[in-house]
Amino acid sequence: MTDRVLIFDTTLRDGEQSPGATMTHAEKLEIAGMLDDMGVDIIEAGFPIASEGDFAAVAAIAKASRNSTICGLSRANFKDIDRCWEAVKHAAKPRIHTFIGTSELHRAIPNLTMDQMAERIHDCVTHARNLCEDVQWSSMDATRTEWDFLKRTVEIAIAAGATTINIPDTVGYTAPVESADLIRRLIAECEGGTDVIFATHCHNDLGMATANSLAAVEGGARQIECTINGLGERAGNTALEEVVMAMKVRSDIMPFHSNVDSKKIMAISRRVATVSGFPVQFNKAIVGKNAFAHESGIHQDGMLKNAETFEIMRPTDVGLTETSLVMGKHSGRAALRSKLLELGYELADNQLADVFVRFKELADRKKEVFEDDLVALMRQNDAVEDRIKLKSLRVVCGTDGPQTADIVLTIDGVEKSASTTGDGPVDSAFNAVKALFDHKARLQLYQVHAVTEGTDAQATVSVRLEEDGRIATGQSADTDTVVASTKAYINALNRLIVRREKTAPDHDTKGVSYKDVGQ
Numbered sequence: 367m368t369d370r371v372l373i374f375d376t377t378l379r380d381g382e383q384s385p386g387a388t389m390t391h392a393e394k395l396e397i398a399g400m401l402d403d404m405g406v407d408i409i410e411a412g413f414p415i416a417s418e419g420d421f422a423a424v425a426a427i428a429k430a431s432r433n434s435t436i437c438g439l440s441r442a443n444f445k446d447i448d449r450c451w452e453a454v455k456h457a458a459k460p461r462i463h464t465f466i467g468t469s470e471l472h473r474a475i476p477n478l479t480m481d482q483m484a485e486r487i488h489d490c491v492t493h494a495r496n497l498c499e500d501v502q503w504s505s506m507d508a509t510r511t512e513w514d515f516l517k518r519t520v521e522i523a524i525a526a527g528a529t530t531i532n533i534p535d536t537v538g539y540t541a542p543v544e545s546a547d548l549i550r551r552l553i554a555e556c557e558g559g560t561d562v563i564f565a566t567h568c569h570n571d572l573g574m575a576t577a578n579s580l581a582a583v584e585g586g587a588r589q590i591e592c593t594i595n596g597l598g599e600r601a602g603n604t605a606l607e608e609v610v611m612a613m614k615v616r617s618d619i620m621p622f623h624s625n626v627d628s629k630k631i632m633a634i635s636r637r638v639a640t641v642s643g644f645p646v647q648f649n650k651a652i653v654g655k656n657a658f659a660h661e662s663g664i665h666q667d668g669m670l671k672n673a674e675t676f677e678i679m680r681p682t683d684v685g686l687t688e689t690s691l692v693m694g695k696h697s698g699r700a701a702l703r704s705k706l707l708e709l710g711y712e713l714a715d716n717q718l719a720d721v722f723v724r725f726k727e728l729a730d731r732k733k734e735v736f737e738d739d740l741v742a743l744m745r746q747n748d749a750v751e752d753r754i755k756l757k758s759l760r761v762v763c764g765t766d767g768p769q770t771a772d773i774v775l776t777i778d779g780v781e782k783s784a785s786t787t788g789d790g791p792v793d794s795a796f797n798a799v800k801a802l803f804d805h806k807a808r809l810q811l812y813q814v815h816a817v818t819e820g821t822d823a824q825a826t827v828s829v830r831l832e833e834d835g836r837i838a839t840g841q842s843a844d845t846d847t848v849v850a851s852t853k854a855y856i857n858a859l860n861r862l863i864v865r866r867e868k869t870a871p872d873h874d875t876k877g878v879s880y881k882d883v884g885q
């Protein structure tokens with residue numbers, strides 16, 4: 367038996383407070399829908415008094431909510447609380463969250479004495495409780511608040527009817543042992559401490575937000591406040607994906623669980639990164655591009671033999687399809703063999719040894735060796751040169767069509783040029799290739815995979831062609847999407863030509879025999 371820990375997501379409130387992370391009304395509704403869908407217990411949908419837009423978003427999320435409790439934040443005054451209630455009351459399960467800074471530094475802001483603040487807390491929680499059964503109190507900057515006063519604020523809030531008591535580490539100052547002790551002590555020593563749920567809300571200023579949240583749970587907290595991708599003020603909040611997966615992966619040691627469907631983590635992480643404009647760092651725990659990627663030979667060999675050697679969770683646990691074995695200068699023979707097999711090349715040991723030498727040479731020159739590079743490496747073995755090569759491309763596009771393409775190709779060593787039109791720049795470029803190299807292959811797939819960030823953004827394009835049941839896929843990357851598309855198209859055509867020419871699947875070339883089982 368493990369204890370349930372409630373997951374309180376504040377991506378739409380604290381997360382949106384990250385400078386530049388503002389989301390539109392529609393985006394907030396979409397993210398709230400995804401959070402609700404993945405089993406998040408409480409969604410803090412916004413700060414209704416902050417603006418008409420925030421109010422409208424919280425109200426709309428409340429109306430659309432299905433299973434999650436919908437919460438709004440309000441300062442410790444009646445006007446904020448009333449506005450919050452107006453927004454959240456539409457939810458099947460509404461919550462009012464009210465707070466004030468209780469540390470000495472924060473008491474000085476509204477210039478309240480301890481007694482005046484205590485009275486304010488009593489009045490505000492009582493008022494909120496008269497509106498809503500589910501009231502959360504936060505003593506902001508709790509971890510820097512004097513113990514006696516913190517205990518007093520918590521007891522007042524409990525006596526006034528708060529059902530959840532949040533102990534925020536507002537500036538990310540605390541450390542795990544202190545975090546656990548503080549919650550343990552509050553539960554044990556506060557009047558009514560065992561009748562409410564204690565929550566933890568940690569910031570990541572010192573990189574300890576996840577550790578502090580989990581320690582608070584060890585201390586007795588049963589609600590973790592967090593955000594997707596750890597979005598939030600300054601260095602961010604506790605990352606939802608980290609605490610959810612930590613409890614799941616370590617369930618044998620930590621007797622806690624959440625209700626979140628971890629398989630939905632990747633999808634929401636990507637969506638939040640897109641709508642907030644905050645890309646996820648490559649080595650971010652759980653959701654980073656490299657979280658399930660392995661480049662070094664010893665790791666790759668281990669992964670191929672038993673994934674548990676270098677992974678404590680499977681990519682499928684978070685909604686990814688597979689582990690990625692990235693080919694680079696640290697990769698070994700086992701990974702190369704496996705990758706080539708995936709690409710359709712089955713090599714004997716001596717053949718692999720030969721290819722491996724050239725692979726290492728290439729890897730020394732390139733950061734990452736892509737599948738295309740490996741195919742090119744194998745085709746060198748095969749002594750097959752591309753019959754079609756792109757020499758130059760010039761495309762004119764814009765609002766007034768038709769778009770035109772001027773292309774120069776080298777086909778079997780002879781330079782040829784054509785000018786064509788099309789429905790858009792990519793279509794006109796593809797028509798130009800076809801004008802010079804006639805074929806009856808059908809375009810099955812055209813996909814712009816990824817565009818990296820920045821002014822030198824790279825478009826990675828895939829093109830799949832089908833001819834008489836033979837399928838060939840071409841890929842290319844370029845800072846110009848039309849050039850990437852045309853190169854991918856030509857790449858697919860070249861592969862199709864090779865496939866046309868191959869009659870038997872097994873053959874011997876230059877002493878290296880391999881089996882091309884297609885893509």
Ligand SMILES: CC(=O)SCCNC(=O)CCNC(=O)[C@H](O)C(C)(C)COP(=O)(O)OP(=O)(O)OC[C@H]1O[C@@H](n2cnc3c(N)ncnc32)[C@H](O)[C@@H]1OP(=O)(O)O
Nearest residue numbers: 380383413415416417441442443465466467475476506536
């Ligand atoms: C740690 C956290 O994340 S706290 C939440 C932070 N989130 C936000 O601030 C949400 C966005 N905020 C806003 O849109 C605006 O600040 C508003 C609408 C809330 C208030 O705007 P304004 O009335 O113009 O006040 P302003 O932002 O300049 O200053 C904050 C005021 O709130 C008061 N205040 C701050 N926290 C609290 C609180 N918890 N309870 C009561 N009053 C508070 C301050 O004393 C100050 O009051 P004053 O103007 O009388 O000195």
Ligand SMILES: CC(C)C(=O)C(=O)O
Nearest residue numbers: 465504506507534536
């Ligand atoms: C309002 C509270 C919960 C907060 O965001 C903080 O203290 O960081």
